[in-house]
Amino acid sequence: MPIGTPSVPYRLPGSQYERWVDIYTRLGVERILFLGSEVNDAIANSLVAQMLYLDSEDNSKPIYLYINSPGGSVTAGLAIYDTIQYVKSEVVTICVGLAASMGAFLLGAGTKGKRLALPHSRIMIHQPLGGTSQRQ
Template identity: 40%
Template sequence: MPVLSTTSELADRLLGERIVLLSRELDDDVAAETCARLLLLAAEDTHREVTLQIASPGGSPVAAMVVHDTVRTLGVDVATVAIGSLAGPVPFLVASGTAGKRFALPHAAFLPSADGQVRGAHPGDVRVRADHLARRRDEIEALTARYCGGPLPAEARERWLSADEAVACGLADRIRGVDS
């Protein structure tokens, strides 16, 4: 097998295996790129599952909702796999995958919070954005509770959860590759 020399070649090879890798902080551009890849794979074969590997350190709740809505409306099963440390609204994306196909690798860590960063030059802009982000946070928390079979325990927002703890509270269905 040839060595892949560029990120683009790697992404193309993964797409050929029906895998989309989300490995950067989630912003509008990353969400658009992720959704485009998911949509492409779903259009290429309407019967085969797509895998969304997630190793994002966090990001925008607005961008997370864009990816969520795409995952939930693709028309194909989406297996989600948590790898690395996931924070902010990103653990919500793991939970939004197809039930029974939401995985956490053994050393994945979750810090579930729907909070995003509020940035703006004008105080009115900050208030409007903060209100919008608060509504998105509430939506993410409600959907997370639905996917997980109930609200997350309060302590889940106060510390990093291990992969085992994420499974116990319903963020993932099981741990893949456990051999230790």
């Protein structure tokens, strides 16, 4: 049996009927977002769009960003970082599992006093990599 994204029942406000939606959509309604993979442009664009939408809907409520990421693209990560700093909503960052490299950087981007790590999670940050490659 394949394992996919779980679906959960959800009743739209004002509706008497439930419909099945994927769990990430349902949690997004509660302002809960996940970074659960390597940081790349597609993931960054999705998270940026979700944060901007949630902030425009109600910037008095916090956005919760759960992070379980080995890191990834610096430019994509900086797009997420800049958006966290830009939105008026508080952004609570929570490490579940691993926040390494860019994942750790984003964990630290949350609102001061709202950066958390669960008891068995791991955080790893390293010196920036840079320079040029000398292939011969």
